[in-house]
Amino acid sequence: MQFISRALGKMESQIDRVVNVYKTVAHYPSLTSARVLKSLVNGNGVTVLSSWSQRNLERGKSIKFQQMYIVDASLQNPTELVPVDTTFELLSCMSSSEEFRAVLREVPQDETKKKQYLEVWRQRQLWKNYDLQALEVHGDVYADADFGSFEWSPCGEKVLYIAEKKLPKTEPFYKPKPLDTKGNGSGDAKPLRGEEYLFRPDWGEQLVGKHQPVVSICDTKTDKIQILEGVPSHFSPGQVIWTPDGEGVIGVVWKNEPRRLGLIYCTNRDSYIFHLTMDGAFSLLSDDGQAVRSPRFSADGRNLIWLQRTAGGPHHAAHKLVCYDWETKKKEVLVDIVRRSVKTAGGSPFYGLYNQALPRRCWSSDSKRILLSTPQRHKVNSYVIDIETKTITELEWDDGSQSVLDVWNDIVVCSRSSLKTPANLVLGKLPPAGSEKTMQWFPVTNWVVTSALDGLVCHTLALTQENDSEATVKSYCAIYFGPESTKEKEIPLIVWPHGGPHSAFANAFMLDAALLTLLGFGVLMVNFRGSVGAGQDSVDSLPGRIGDADVKDVHYAATEALKQFPFLNPEKLFLFGGSHGGFLVTHLSGQYPKDYKAVVARNPVTDVAAMFTVTDIPDWTAVEAGYQYNVLQDMSLEAFEKMKKCSPVNHINNVVAPTLFMVGKKDARVPSSQAIGYYHLLRSNNVKTKLLLYEDNHPLSQVPVEMDNLINSVLWFMQHME
Known part of the structure; x- marks a missing residue:
């Protein structure tokens, strides 16, 4: 009994320690946006308005707040x-004069219902407030990063946004009628009978319930809200901005026929840049067969830029930066697809553009330079692009990742962070063209982090698969982050491949990495071949080779880390990954069963063939297995055989490592059946396994869910340390 009591006491102490460390790292807020305001201080200086998100563990929610700095x-x-707390603000924007601030506010009515209001603030007071549900012009306003927009017109009288198209009312075939037959209470439109269960396709993971977006305009002068007609029904519009004269809008339209494929994380969807006038004249500005996003006008209104890549193929890849002359209607490519690398103006390597969006304001005051940020191998770098010379100049910072958030009057505000340091704001003044490398930066914020976090180390490993005779690309990288020691074999190592697979780890702050390392683990974050930020050839090298090349890359990275850092313990290797990272860790435990002690897999892909019919992105399964996807045709038997062969389930009989699954019931990207089926197979093989099932979607990012799955992950590793 005393032994059991001591064991329970040790476990409780261990849990308390993990919880306390989680509370420490969850305390740091995340920077979501920043804007430079014109407001001056005694005729000098600027004001920076920043928005932050922070986990509130007591409320089980992420709260939002705005912080203003006078510089x-x-x-x-x-x-x-x-x-100032802004938790219930979904969107906000300032008019160009900064006299007006529009806010989309979502107010909870009870545990299940919410209402949206469009507020207009003027001179420190609420000037107008529109109850959008009561007005019944459209459905909910979109606040997501793929479709969402919220922007004042140049005249400062109208607010432009995207909302769900108003649905007709429905009723069952038989419904008792009220005795008062003067009206049916549904306005002029008669309810449609028998269509309340009609299936309506949406845009998939994290966009569930978003079926048909419409361009909406609120006129604050007339107090009218209108739907801007003219977009053909087979298109879904989003990312809208005003034309310079305010007489039309520019945006992106995605094809929604014959099927809506999941949009989030996927930059490969067939789409166009469109122009729509106030009288409904619709035209396309970009070419067929392309995937486009993020249109932005120059300060003088002459040039329109956007990001563009070929539609189809890998879910994310390198982009071109395209410039469209608004007067001459001519297009040119400012930055092309980079296959391997090119040189910047300063001689440093540049691997191409992989950013999913451009800053809302990204132009210099003379409209000749563009500022943006993009993943580059193991970090995020920022650049200045001259549209006349097409020169690319890096805004260098060596201590982590740097992202441009806003540019106004050549004042640039950036976010900087590293694995050891949460995001901070810095300001700089853009120097004349050709002198960008002399740009000076000044801190606006400066977080004081725990000394334990500051004492960790971060090393980049340059890796090469020389023995891969089939490969056109052999190099990749990984990041070791964690403690180091003078003692050999002291530090346990968590091997952590990213999801996607076409994404990348960067030297930027991550709560889960901070938690694991502060608890004494080293983490090895592997950017295997196929990751973005290393040239388009790297992206293209993986499709057709998943389950093989990526698995070997991750395992080779682990063996090289053990060689380079003798303080790592080869007897205490663990696996941790989600989505495609979950695919890889379940593969690794099957292909290298003697090397890894325990596995944590979050929403893992375990059977690519079975995933084809249930995911919101069936094209992913085809492309990554090495086949083209055609929504109008079923896949061949050969393709399904290849999908099955490259799946972790193909190696399940080799697995011996205890495996913990974290699964979201509402995951439309990798449905829960993937992990649940694999879980049952492991149990039938007498492998120790456990599955946690959450009311959440793919990222498992709800605060209580995140806390539970991360703490359970750490405890799982600790339990299987010996």
């Missing part, structure tokens, strides 16, 4: 004002 003319000595 003097030298861009130094910032004065910090009191933060």
Whole structure:
């Protein structure tokens, strides 16, 4: 009994320690946006309005707040004002004069219902408030990053946004009628009978319930809300902005026929840049067969830029930066697809553009330069692109990742973070063209992190698969983050491949990495071949080779880390990954069963063939298995055999490592059946396994869910340390 009591006491102490460390790292807020305001201080300086998100463990929610900083003319000595809670604000925007601020506010009515209001603030007071549900012009306003827009017109009188198309009312075939037959209470439109169960396709994972977006305009002068007609029904519009004269809108339309394929994380969807006038004249500006996003006008209104890649293929890949002359209607490519690497103006390597969006304001004041940020191998870098010379100049910073958030009057505000440091704001003044490398930066914020986090190390491993005779690309990289020691074989190592597979780890702050390393683990984050930020050839090298090349890359990275860092313990290797990372860790435990002690897999792909008919992105299964996808045709038997062969389930009889699954019931990307089926097979093989099933979707990012799955992950590794 005393032994059991001591064991339980040790376990409780261990849990308390993990919880306390989680609370420490969850305390750091995440920077979501920042904007430079024209507001001056005594005729000098600027104001920076920043938005942040922070986990509130007691409420089980992420809260949002705004923080304002007043900075003097030298861009130094910032004065910090009191933060303001903005949790219920979904979207906000300032008019160009900064006289008006529009807010889309979502107010909970009870545990299941919410209402949206469009507020207009003027001179420190609420000027107008529109109850969007009561007006019944459209459905909910879109606030997501793929479709969502919220922008004042150049005249400062109208707000442009995207909303769900208003649905006709429905009723069952038989419904008792009220005795008062003067009206049916549904307005002029008669309800459609028998269509309340009609299936309506949506845009998939994290866009569930978004079926048919429409371009909407709120006129604050007339207090009218209208739907801007003219977009053909086979298109879904989003990312809309005003034309310079305010007489039309520019945006992106995605093809929604014959099927809507999941959009989030996928930059490969067939789409166009469109122009729509106020009188409904619709035209396309980009070419067929392309996937486009993020249109942005220059400050002088002459040039329109956007990101563009070939439609289809891998879910994310390198982009071109296209410039469209608004007067001459001519297009040219400012930055082309980079196959391997090219040189910047300073001589550093540049691997292409992989950013999913451009900053809302990204132009210099003379409309000749563009500022943006993009993943580059093991970090995120920022660049200045000259549209006349097409010169690319890096805004260098070596200590982590840097992202441009806003540009106004050549004042640039950036976010900087590293694995050891949460995001901070910095300001700089853009120098004349050709002198960008002399740009000086000044801190606006400066988080004081726990000394334990500051004491960790971060090393980049350059790796090469010389023995891969089939490969056109052999190099890739990984990041070791964690403690180091003078003692040999002291530190347990968690091998962590990213999801996607066409994404990448960067030296930027991540809560889960901070938690694991502060608890004494080293983590090896592997950007295997196929990751973005290393040239388009790297992206193209993986499709047709998943389950083989990527698995070997991750395992080779682990063996090289053990060689380079003798303080890592080869007897205490663990696997941790989600989505395609979950695919890889379940593969690794099957292909290298003697090397890994335990596995944690979050929403893993375990059977690519079985996933084809249940995922919102069936094209992913085809492309990654090495086949073209045609929505009008079923896949061949050969393709399904290849999908099955490259799946982790193909190696399940080799698995011996205890395996923990974290699964979202509402995951439309990798449905829960993938993990549940694999879980039952492991149990039938007497492999120790456990499955946690959450009311959440693919990222498992709800605060209580995140806390539970991360703490359970750490405890699972600790339980299987010996």
